[in-house]
Amino acid sequence: MDRDPSEFPIQYIKGVGPQRARLLGRLDIRTARDALYYLPYRYEDRRNIKKICHLSYGIMETATGKIVSMDVVKLPRSHFKIFELVISDGTGVLKGKWFNQPFMKKNFSLGREVILSGVVKRNPYWGIGLEIENPEYEFTDDDAENLIHTSRVVPVYRTTAGMSVRLLRSIMFNVISACTERLEDPLPEELPAKYHLPPLKDSICNVHFPNQEADIESLNKGVSDYQRRLSFDELFHLELGIAVMKKGETREKGIAFTPEGILVKRLLEKLTFRLTGAQKRVFGEILNDMKKPYPMNRLIQGDVGCGKTIVALMAMLSAVECGYQAAIMAPTEILAEQHYLNIHRLVEDLGLGICLLTGSKKERPAGETTSGSMHIIVGTHALIQAGVKFRKLGLVVIDEQHRFGVMQRALLRKKARNPDVLVMTATPIPRTLAMTVYGDLDYSVLDELPPRRSPVLTRLFYESRKQVIYQAIASEVKRGRQVYAVYPVIEESENSDLKSAMLGKTALERMFPGYRIGLIHGKMKTAERETVMASFKNREIHILVSTTVIEVGVDVPNATMMLIVHAERFGLAQLHQLRGRVGRGSDQSYCLLLAYPPVGEEAKRRLEIMVKTTDGFTIAEEDLDIRGPGEFFGTRQSGMPDLKVASIVRDARLLELARKEAFAMVDRDPYLEKSPRLKKTVEMFWQGKTDIFKIG
Numbered sequence: 001m002d003r004d005p006s007e008f009p010i011q012y013i014k015g016v017g018p019q020r021a022r023l024l025g026r027l028d029i030r031t032a033r034d035a036l037y038y039l040p041y042r043y044e045d046r047r048n049i050k051k052i053c054h055l056s057y058g059i060m061e062t063a064t065g066k067i068v069s070m071d072v073v074k075l076p077r078s079h080f081k082i083f084e085l086v087i088s089d090g091t092g093v094l095k096g097k098w099f100n101q102p103f104m105k106k107n108f109s110l111g112r113e114v115i116l117s118g119v120v121k122r123n124p125y126w127g128i129g130l131e132i133e134n135p136e137y138e139f140t141d142d143d144a145e146n147l148i149h150t151s152r153v154v155p156v157y158r159t160t161a162g163m164s165v166r167l168l169r170s171i172m173f174n175v176i177s178a179c180t181e182r183l184e185d186p187l188p189e190e191l192p193a194k195y196h197l198p199p200l201k202d203s204i205c206n207v208h209f210p211n212q213e214a215d216i217e218s219l220n221k222g223v224s225d226y227q228r229r230l231s232f233d234e235l236f237h238l239e240l241g242i243a244v245m246k247k248g249e250t251r252e253k254g255i256a257f258t259p260e261g262i263l264v265k266r267l268l269e270k271l272t273f274r275l276t277g278a279q280k281r282v283f284g285e286i287l288n289d290m291k292k293p294y295p296m297n298r299l300i301q302g303d304v305g306c307g308k309t310i311v312a313l314m315a316m317l318s319a320v321e322c323g324y325q326a327a328i329m330a331p332t333e334i335l336a337e338q339h340y341l342n343i344h345r346l347v348e349d350l351g352l353g354i355c356l357l358t359g360s361k362k363e364r365p366a367g368e369t370t371s372g373s374m375h376i377i378v379g380t381h382a383l384i385q386a387g388v389k390f391r392k393l394g395l396v397v398i399d400e401q402h403r404f405g406v407m408q409r410a411l412l413r414k415k416a417r418n419p420d421v422l423v424m425t426a427t428p429i430p431r432t433l434a435m436t437v438y439g440d441l442d443y444s445v446l447d448e449l450p451p452r453r454s455p456v457l458t459r460l461f462y463e464s465r466k467q468v469i470y471q472a473i474a475s476e477v478k479r480g481r482q483v484y485a486v487y488p489v490i491e492e493s494e495n496s497d498l499k500s501a502m503l504g505k506t507a508l509e510r511m512f513p514g515y516r517i518g519l520i521h522g523k524m525k526t527a528e529r530e531t532v533m534a535s536f537k538n539r540e541i542h543i544l545v546s547t548t549v550i551e552v553g554v555d556v557p558n559a560t561m562m563l564i565v566h567a568e569r570f571g572l573a574q575l576h577q578l579r580g581r582v583g584r585g586s587d588q589s590y591c592l593l594l595a596y597p598p599v600g601e602e603a604k605r606r607l608e609i610m611v612k613t614t615d616g617f618t619i620a621e622e623d624l625d626i627r628g629p630g631e632f633f634g635t636r637q638s639g640m641p642d643l644k645v646a647s648i649v650r651d652a653r654l655l656e657l658a659r660k661e662a663f664a665m666v667d668r669d670p671y672l673e674k675s676p677r678l679k680k681t682v683e684m685f686w687q688g689k690t691d692i693f694k695i696g
């Protein structure tokens with residue numbers, strides 16, 4: 001082949017053609033290059049396919065034999081059907097079973113030779129019978145290319161209807177034979193040597209068709225040298241893009257604020273507490289950025305309750321003092337409202353104007369944002385939508401970053417002439433990860449909780465022990481404390497049997513006739529909610545029944561107990577956020593998790609973690625582990641390209657190296673002009689996400 005594989009249509013690879021090209025398109029394979037980077041998701045060791053008589057129970061095994069019988073078996077008194085087939089290799093027989101897939105039968109025929117692999121089990125009704133449930137299967141007599149499919153470590157690819165794994169494997173073999181020779185390696189020469197990484201061509205070949213000495217275990221873990229080489233490349237391309245964007249931003253002109261600190265000083269005089277060391281340090285870092293003549297892009301990470309809001313407010317006041325407006329933007333209306341409620345008194349006491357602007361309240365303050373009387377604007381995404389204009393926006397604070405992406409921030413920057421941007425998140429993740437996921441941001445961490453907080457004691461109860469919970473609530477209220485009771489839904493609904501806030505309130509009222517019980521939820525009007533919150537703050541309500549609206553921002557130090565009903569239904573991050581509502585005073589606080597069976601394995605793990613630790617960092621790591629990075633970070637929304645080979649968790653160390661090298665390279669050559677091939681690769685990698693070189 002004499003063309004660059006990145007442009008060579010897959011259709012023209014031997015054995016493909018238009019129809020199969022369409023099927024491959026469903027796997028996002030359109031060019032030969034796409035195919036080269038479409039990696040196996042696991043490997044099977046067929047270097048020694050065992051005789052059936054040598055198979056062992058309980059482990060992954062592969063055997064081959066002729067089909068000697070097959071049948072669809074109906075279970076008595078049920079609609080359940082099992083398709084079973086039996087193969088023999090002369091030394092024994094092995095059964096394959098597929099549940100509720102009677103249509104499987106048409107894929108097989110008697111006498112045909114097939115490979116079955118999977119975990120071997122003992123059939124309880126069938127003597128010493130060996131069987132595999134839902135085995136992977138392949139025919140050995142399809143074609144003459146058995147060297148690709150047997151007697152070696154074979155790659156197993158995810159495929160699509162109409163294309164067998166075996167066919168896809170043959171196509172891959174053809175792509176690799178035809179294209180790797182022409183594959184150019186854009187990586188700077190010195191890097192593979194420096195990090196002991198094998199050459200690109202070897203890596204591509206071995207990742208698809210491992211050599212005979214390959215270590216199957218490291219392959220299946222994704223950490224063989226060849227896989228590490230490809231992961232490094234991918235992470236390097238990712239970080240180069242980030243480095244280029246970041247460089248572009250610092251070259252852009254922004255506002256150089258020159259606050260004297262008068263407003264901040266007056267604010268601090270009004271506060272009933274003193275700033276923590278971390279708050280002072282981080283505010284210092286922010287001020288430093290604000291004074292520079294290019295736009296600030298800083299991420300503040302701090303666990304629930306560490307006092308991010310006040311730091312943001314100080315930054316906003318610094319901008320206001322210099323004659324600019326400042327906005328704070330939250331991902332939901334409720335969150336925006338909470339911010340408004342938390343800070344509007346402080347702001348107004350300083351003689352400044354503040355308004356709330358959310359989707360449902362657009363009409364009223366739309367004009368106000370343009371007028372000079374509004375210094376601080378609190379809102380949701382509505383702030384960056386068309387039609388909202390600011391008079392002189394200088395600083396934007398974005399709360400809860402993980403729902404805001406690179407794109408949205410870019411949009412925001414257009415609302416004003418390169419305002420400073422401060423992003424706040426409660427998701428505690430390791431620094432390198434943060435740097436990558438949040439891309440182009442600088443990073444500060446609030447790593448100190450305000451004093452006199454004692455860790456919340458957390459206990460898990462199953463429904464059968466509800467009485468203990470009621471007693472605990474009663475004794476807490478008798479001591480003059482207040483209690484939150486959080487429910488997953490507001491009302492009962494026909495298609496779920498979850499306990500609801502409405503029902504919970506009635507039950508608690510019956511249980512505790514002497515107590516005042518309030519209710520707050522997302523469907524109430526803002527003013528109503530405000531009234532309820534105010535009476536809870538004033539201790540007029542003993543038990544506040546709520547939905548997750550109190551997840552964020554609410555602050556009542558006298559509330560020392562939180563009951564979370566159906567705790568098994570909540571995610572870890574959410575449970576941690578909720579629990580952050582108590583433990584805000586100097587007294588011991590409690591979090592009672594009430595779980596209703598059945599509680600699945602994952603849910604059980606989440607609940608155990610909550611009982612075990614209050615440390616946001618540990619919780620985030622466990623959460624990352626349970627949910628996987630994609631879901632955890634919501635990378636799809638964040639404007640980051642998808643990683644096909646690397647894993648930012650598994651390859652954290654490689655990521656660090658790649659980042660270091662990428663930033664050094666961009667420092668020397670901001671637009672990668674001296675490495676045109678690399679530049680093209682990076683552009684391709686970021687395609688459709690951000691046009692990273694456009695700024696230049």
Ligand code: ADP
Pocket residue numbers: 273274275276279302303304305306307308309310426450451553555
């Ligand atoms: P988060 O970081 O979760 O957004 P908040 O900003 O809501 O936390 O702050 C949590 C609570 O701690 C608020 O009531 C706030 O007034 C209080 N707080 C913030 N800083 C301090 C401090 N240095 N000392 C005591 N309390 C503080």
Ligand code: MG
Pocket residue numbers: 308309552553
């Ligand atoms: Mg907050």
